[in-house]
Amino acid sequence: MAEIVIKNVAKSFGSFKALHSIDLTISDQEFMVLLGASGCGKTTLLRIVAGLETPTQGEVWIGGRRVDHLPPRERGIAMVFQNYAVFPHLTVFENIAFGLRMKKLPQAEIDGRVTRTAELMHIEQLLKRYSGQLSGGQRQRVAVARALAMEPDVILMDEPLSNLDALLRLEMRAELKGVLAASKTTTIYVTHDQVEAMSLADRISVMNQGRIVQAATPVEVYRNPAARFVGSFIGNPPMNFIPATREGEGRWNVAGITVEGPDAGRERLDFAIRPEDVDIAPGGLKATARVVEPLGAHTLVTTEVNGAMFRAVLDSDIRVSPGDELSLVPKPDRVRWFDPETTAAV
Amino acid sequence: MTPRFLPYALLLPATLFLLVFFLYPFVQIAVLAFSGPEGFTLQHVQTMTSHWKFGTALTNTIVLAAIVVPIQLVMALSMASIVTKLKTGRSAILYIFTIPLGLSDLAAGIIWLAIFEQSGFLNSVLYGLGIIEQPILFLGYQNIWVIFLAVILAEVWRATAIVMVILVSGMGLIPREYYEAAEVFGASPWKRFVKITLPMLRPSLQSALILRTLAAFEVFAVVVALGGTTLPVLMGETFQWQFALQDRNVASAYALVILAISIASTLFFLRVLRVPKEARI
Ligand SMILES: Nc1ncnc2c1ncn2[C@@H]1O[C@H](COP(=O)(O)OP(=O)(O)O)[C@@H](O)[C@H]1O
Ligand SMILES: [Mg+2]
Numbered sequence: 001m002a003e004i005v006i007k008n009v010a011k012s013f014g015s016f017k018a019l020h021s022i023d024l025t026i027s028d029q030e031f032m033v034l035l036g037a038s039g040c041g042k043t044t045l046l047r048i049v050a051g052l053e054t055p056t057q058g059e060v061w062i063g064g065r066r067v068d069h070l071p072p073r074e075r076g077i078a079m080v081f082q083n084y085a086v087f088p089h090l091t092v093f094e095n096i097a098f099g100l101r102m103k104k105l106p107q108a109e110i111d112g113r114v115t116r117t118a119e120l121m122h123i124e125q126l127l128k129r130y131s132g133q134l135s136g137g138q139r140q141r142v143a144v145a146r147a148l149a150m151e152p153d154v155i156l157m158d159e160p161l162s163n164l165d166a167l168l169r170l171e172m173r174a175e176l177k178g179v180l181a182a183s184k185t186t187t188i189y190v191t192h193d194q195v196e197a198m199s200l201a202d203r204i205s206v207m208n209q210g211r212i213v214q215a216a217t218p219v220e221v222y223r224n225p226a227a228r229f230v231g232s233f234i235g236n237p238p239m240n241f242i243p244a245t246r247e248g249e250g251r252w253n254v255a256g257i258t259v260e261g262p263d264a265g266r267e268r269l270d271f272a273i274r275p276e277d278v279d280i281a282p283g284g285l286k287a288t289a290r291v292v293e294p295l296g297a298h299t300l301v302t303t304e305v306n307g308a309m310f311r312a313v314l315d316s317d318i319r320v321s322p323g324d325e326l327s328l329v330p331k332p333d334r335v336r337w338f339d340p341e342t343t344a345a346v
Numbered sequence: 347m348t349p350r351f352l353p354y355a356l357l358l359p360a361t362l363f364l365l366v367f368f369l370y371p372f373v374q375i376a377v378l379a380f381s382g383p384e385g386f387t388l389q390h391v392q393t394m395t396s397h398w399k400f401g402t403a404l405t406n407t408i409v410l411a412a413i414v415v416p417i418q419l420v421m422a423l424s425m426a427s428i429v430t431k432l433k434t435g436r437s438a439i440l441y442i443f444t445i446p447l448g449l450s451d452l453a454a455g456i457i458w459l460a461i462f463e464q465s466g467f468l469n470s471v472l473y474g475l476g477i478i479e480q481p482i483l484f485l486g487y488q489n490i491w492v493i494f495l496a497v498i499l500a501e502v503w504r505a506t507a508i509v510m511v512i513l514v515s516g517m518g519l520i521p522r523e524y525y526e527a528a529e530v531f532g533a534s535p536w537k538r539f540v541k542i543t544l545p546m547l548r549p550s551l552q553s554a555l556i557l558r559t560l561a562a563f564e565v566f567a568v569v570v571a572l573g574g575t576t577l578p579v580l581m582g583e584t585f586q587w588q589f590a591l592q593d594r595n596v597a598s599a600y601a602l603v604i605l606a607i608s609i610a611s612t613l614f615f616l617r618v619l620r621v622p623k624e625a626r627i
Contacts, residue, residue, distance in 0.1 A: 072530045073531070082523075085524055
């Protein structure tokens with residue numbers, strides 16, 4: 001049982017605030033992904049949980065134990081580093097065995113665990129090699145095997161796939177998901193790749209400039225962004241936003257058409273819709289097609305609505321050419337609204 | 347000229363310089379050591395080995411190196427580990443530690459002589475504190491071990507910094523991520539030193555040890571300053587035969603002995619601290 005509780009954690013480097021008061025609970029055996037653009041503080045937060053960085057304030061609890069004053073080795077964690085950190089002077093076997101030797105496990109136990117995890121990661125034929133004789137993908141597997149061999153309560157991973165080429169990344173992603181689900185550890189996984197986050201996570205914490213903006217399931221984060229930032233960060237292409245003005249009770253004027261919305265007692269809101277949630281039908285948003293990109297199953301059409309960019313993902317059967325005038329009707333149940341001042345969802 | 351040969355062409359002057367100023371005198375010394383009026387002879391080597399001071403000089407030199415170098419290694423490793431962890435004031439500390447490097451070995455010997463001699467600093471302090479009634483002759487031939495100790499002190503004081511500087515730069519080359527990985531996987535600070543620092547420091551340890559050991563075999567000025575000829579060492583004997591006894595042949599034989607133990611120790615360190623190609627960073 002290893003629930004991770006992060007309470008009011010903040011971190012400053014000099015006068016720079018890398019993390020502002022983070023609160024996050026990760027349940028036992030949950031796969032939590034920290035997702036955000038480069039520099040938003042993901043690594044810093046992960047390193048605070050690992051004990052490689054001390055928080056300026058706040059508490060970290062793992063499995064009901066307060067750990068923020070303990071060294072990493074007393075926290076019951078294992079970690080996969082971004083550059084793998086596979087020790088170059090040790091063989092693959094000794095790399096995987098490193099933590100087990102530090103724990104002074106009996107040799108038979110070490111042999112057993114190294115063999116098991118090496119087989120799990122398909123590197124059993126590499127055990128005698130050195131890191132210098134391995135490819136990036138193989139090194140990555142060693143790093144994961146080294147973490148799994150510890151049978152830790154918690155595994156922390158910092159962009160473990162970011163140094164692999166695209167195809168390998170896809171393969172490792174699926175494999176990691178299977179292996180980690182079977183290992184029953186609690187996982188915190190850092191990435192800036194939203195597809196990776198979506199495919200792996202039980203829950204995603206979307207981070208922005210040292211804050212967690214939303215922590216929810218991948219579908220929730222995608223469908224119901226808690227803030228405008230989440231909608232514009234997640235999804236490729238991202239959400240469309242159009243400023244709307246109040247017309248009356250629950251009715252809003254969005255670029256000339258009337259859309260039903262909340263009655264929040266405000267005069268202005270931001271209307272938001274995902275590019276795939278519009279249909280071509282009469283009475284919709286007037287859009288001028290600018291760029292048409294056929295993507296196989298769908299066609300991405302970049303249009304102009306009221307002078308601002310608006311993207312639509314349409315069925316590839318629909319014939320559109322640049323310059324065409326389109327009428328795009330938003331699917332009513334997919335429309336979202338954001339407060340233009342706080343940027344929070346309404 | 348094709349780019350392939352350019353590096354060799356650039357190295358040529360230095361190589362020639364080495365050949366002319368190292369290999370040539372070396373050959374000359376070898377010739378001197380082994381030739382007499384009738385061509386090849388072991389006469390000079392026999393003169394050297396049968397002289398009563400030879401065994402003592404050889405033993406003293408090796409024992410001195412065997413004591414001084416490990417002490418310097420341990421001290422330099424500890425100092426380098428501490429200096430590497432410093433966040434501020436690192437260069438200031440490095441400068442202070444390296445001050446003795448700016449002194450010649452003779453100057454260092456004289457400084458320590460000023461401490462140990464009969465009217466020296468140590469005697470004044472002991473006398474001033476009332477611990478002794480009258481100055482003690484520390485560096486006399488009756489207590490050769492004091493001379494020995496003084497030489498060790500002077501050598502450690504003088505030349506530990508060079509080892510430290512090499513190790514500090516070597517430690518700087520070890521990526522921090524390895525330490526963090528070791529830390530996460532359960533290594534205490536001592537274990538990290540043994541399991542990460544030492545093995546990954548092998549190339550620097552090798553350079554430092556070879557440099558220091560060779561220099562230790564050539565110890566001379568410090569010994570002369572502190573002990574005159576009371577404590578014979580190989581280099582001192584070479585000097586004696588060359589200039590006092592005016593026998594260049596035996597002096598050359600001595601020089602060859604120093605060269606031989608230097609090569610042997612170099613090969614030893616190259617072998618013991620070798621990093622297999624596949625295990626390099
Ligand atoms: N040791 C450090 N000293 C100073 N600033 C740091 C340090 N580590 C991280 N930062 C800063 O903190 C911010 C967050 O960094 P990081 O957590 O590495 O971001 P991410 O992993 O999300 O890309 C960045 O702006 C980075 O420059
Ligand atoms: Mg990072």
